[in-house]
Amino acid sequence: MITRNLKKPQRIRAKKTWQIMSVMIILLFGMMVFSVSWGTMQVPWKDTLGIIVGHIPLIGLDFPDISAEYQAVVWQIRVPRVLVGVLVGAALSISGAVMQGVFGNPLADPGIIGVSSGAAFGAVVAISLGLTSISMFMTPIFALLGAIIAVSLTVFLSMSRGKIPVMTLLLSGVAVSMLMGAFTSAILTLLDENRAREYLFWMVGGLDYRRWEHVYLAAGPILIGVVILCLLARHLNILALGEQEAKSVGVPVVALRMLLLFVAALTTAMAVCVSGTIGFVGLIVPHIMRMMVGPEHRWLLPSSALAGALFLVFCDTIGRMIIPPNEIRVGIMTALMGAPYFLYLLRKAQQNGEAL
Amino acid sequence: MTQEVITVCNSSIAIGDKKIVKNINFTIGAGEFVGIIGPNGAGKSTLLRSLRGFLPLAEGEIQLQGHSITVMSDKELACKVAYMQQEVNVGFGYTGLEVVLAGRYPYLKWWQHEQAEDIEIAYKYMGFTGVDSLAEKPVQSMSGGEKQRVLLAKVLAQETPILFLDEPTASLDVIYQEEIFRYCQLIAKQGKTVLIVAHDLKLAAKFCSRLILLADGGIVADGAPEGVITEGNLQEAYGLHAAVFKNKVTGNLDIHTYVPAIDKQSKETRVHVICGGGSGAKIIRLLYEHSYSLTVGVLDPSDTDAHIAEAFQVPCVLSQPFSIIDKLAAQENRTQIAQADWVVLSNLACGEQNIDNLHAAFEAKKLIIIEDTPIEERDFVKGQGIEIYYKLLKIPQVTVMTSMEFIEKFYL
CATH class of the missing domain: 3.40.50.720 (NAD(P)-binding Rossmann-like Domain)
Structure with a gap:
């Protein structure tokens, strides 16, 4: 009897988290169907479902009465777009949550160690060299390379005597970001107008014109990244208590921190390279989820991934709905919705006299 | 003499080029409650940190239960020594239970989650330090005394034969200070070896079974509190003029300090x-x-x-x-x-x-x-x-x- 009582609070919390996650899964699925159906060409949701189910292998159901036009728009244009949104949202959120845990700072995000600026630099290099005309994958691949170089540089600069002090890491992250930013700006000033526009288009992250190729490119690495991060969640819990605390219970702090940083950075970089830079998701989603499910990373990481996917698809859909047929790019939408909410949280925390 | 748990041989510790602790020797047995005292900058915390292997030795050797600490892995060390550091900032709203469960980390394989048994152990020690009712409360919103007791439960949940505490009572009210010492005394009576870095001489003298007085990186005195807290030793270590006497009201060693007028x-x-x-x-x-x-x-x-x-x-x-x-x-x-x-x-x-x-x-x-x-x-x-x-x-x-x-x- 006693032991059962002891475990009760844990169980209640786990149950609550499961409930939240189930609701989010249902919402996400609903959102995806809605997002696919809605647009200049309105597709009835039954047809949308039909087309999606029709494409699931092994089921082999066919709905011949759905028009070929609908088929093309839904399957070739909208479904990949939504899937990229799901992947990118999940990747950015889970990486944000991990970074915050690693740095012990709720304001950290992958950008802080140079991922975004490195990716932007890579992209601008690809564009300036005119490589985009060779293959549409050139920009993403260069962005990925740029991000890896920037993160490695940051970690290398802050490493001393087998240790990575958090403060030095943050500072060298800032320095590397500025350096990358300077290179990017320098190249930009030399670009002609068309290429500069192309860069700007990539820079303001968006999900338009994302195709199945993008899904194939990003799905593997992002899913692997998410799984690895979720598996390391219990270790991250200890690390988030502070370096000294972690060391004193036998956590290999430096190795774990490096592993987490690189997996999170690569996951983010994959997201950035298929969608451009999308701000605020990695900051705000983990923050909200921490309030809902608590700081325990075994629950926080998967639920952040889900919530990030939901948030990004939601923002993209809203962005498409506001001034049709034009659309507001998702990178702008996340900042537009995220920034005011974040300020609201900040104010509220201030009024309650809490530190954020 | 009981079994030697901690052996320190001719050890020196340097940070950068500066030697903080010089040529120290002592052995500590099971069940001892040792207070490390001394003025600020004497090297108390440095000594404790290097006993746990956080700081490398410049010279000498440190053995825990007969094994040199340099050959032990992180987890092996964590199974032998629990370490409570000076100031811990638990962010993110971790609850008491979550923090205490961190103490079970060295016993889990990397893919394992905490078992029911671990949770029971966590509750057992939270009960011991009287914080079991705070299991679900975020540590951030606890008072200083509650927080330190949760952290004490955490190091106890590590179930190690040796406990190191680095000024656990700094920033606590008088009652809580005593309480932490009392828990430590109880733990030592159960056969564990407890080392505490303390700045309150009276509390250390009252509760510890042995004191090591450090000054300027060396040991000034080592032994029973009455033998260590003396006018001469305090003068040497702290440059402090003091009258040491037995307080008739409390029966404890008491210290009256003053600035002598040199006239x-x-x-x-x-x-x-x-x-x-x-x-x-x-x-x-x-x-x-x-x-x-x-x-x-x-x-x-x-x-x-x-x-x-x-x-x-x-x-x-x-x-x-x-x-x-x-x-x-x-x-x-x-x-x-x-x-x-x-x-x-x-x-x-x-x-x-x-x-x-x-x-x-x-x-x-x-x-x-x-x-x-x-x-x-x-x-x-x-x-x-x-x-x-x-x-x-x-x-x-x-x-x-x-x-x-x-x-x-x-x-x-």
């Missing part, structure tokens, strides 16, 4: 204080701290003033307990008074037992009479005291002042 003249000046019933306490303390050569008398052995004289090791003429001052004491008192350059008569009450003190005061070369309350209120021998007192006031070498005026004289 050659006062050292050669002999002063005798006639007092009783606590009326001389302030005067004795003040004159002692100003390095006068003091004598006190005549006092009943149970008098507060007698205890104070004892604490400061001031020669004191004592009467027989609860008796009228006998001839011998009266004679000695007069000798002291005659030798004194000046005599202070405190605001004492006159009874049959000590009326001779007033008679003796006539022998003073120079007499300062402290008068805070009129003699009429202090006379308990039917006017006899009043009579002598007024006679005293009339002799030429007398100065009368209140105790406030007396004290002020020393600080102007």
